[in-house]
């Protein structure tokens with residue numbers, strides 16, 4: 106599904122004269138600080154940018170269309186010069202007394218976005234007024250209030266800094282939640298690849314929880330896992346399904362993979378040595394060489410670690426090669442999970458404001 110960012114114009118992209126509350130001439134055209142750089146970054150994130158503006162009485166004698174147009178076209182042309190294009194422009198010309206359903210926060214102009222093609226819950230409205238916040242609520246989208254540091258209840262962010270908005274959108278983009286229920290298990294995984302969320306893990310298997318904690322600590326991600334599986338049968342379905350849902354969540358959170366490191370590798374840990382190689386290049390291969398000598402570590406069967414990582418790698422659509430040697434089986438498992446976490450950290454880490462695709466093919 107497509108996602109959109111609906112952006113107010115006056116007071117958000119360009120300065121709004123305090124008395125007239127309309128930009129009447131090129132002399133009054135002034136971009137808000139940092140907005141062009143921020144929108145240039147945001148336009149790389151995979152959202153459609155949609156301009157959404159109330160222009161009271163536009164087309165009337167007191168606010169002729171030509172007067173509006175000279176400023177508006179100049180603004181659009183300046184933004185286009187930095188690669189910022191609006192997929193759509195929703196401009197309502199009514200006045201407050203008209204009580205038009207098209208006037209923000211009304212959603213009369215937003216029919217195209219309400220037909221089911223857009224993921225509105227993960228779309229945003231950015232504006233400088235509480236009516237923009239109300240518009241977001243009416244659309245079922247998230248609100249970002251610009252021009253204030255006081256955050257109303259219904260806002261996900263309030264800031265006076267456009268760079269903060271760009272960085273917020275870039276980070277929230279990599280948060281994914283997946284729920285999966287079968288006759289064997291019910292699994293919820295939520296992951297934030299940029300580690301800005303709280304973490305809690307309850308898989309029903311204490312040792313697996315301990316291992317998944319290693320991913321949180323060493324991959325720099327936030328992870329929430331809740332699993333209720335048929336442990337009265339055995340551990341198989343629970344471990345397999347946690348791995349599948351975790352892998353799908355990581356894969357989805359990576360998005361188009363722009364700016365990531367793509368590869369990762371590592372060694373370490375006491376008498377053990379673990380080597381974990383990842384390539385998020387889009388091909389699936391799995392290699393495993395970890396010589397467990399006990400049937401169980403804690404409450405978790407060691408044979409299931411291979412199945413766990415095989416399922417995880419397939420769900421992540423990646424090459425995953427794991428080798429480890431050592432004597433202590435607890436250390437072996439922990440070295441593998443820590444190694445995987447460190448490899449994942451390197452592979453998914455994004456350079457700030459880098460949008461390069463780590464491939465010469467142009468697609469991953």
Ligand SMILES: [Mg+2]
Pocket residue numbers: 113114115116117121232233234
């Ligand atoms: Mg405004």
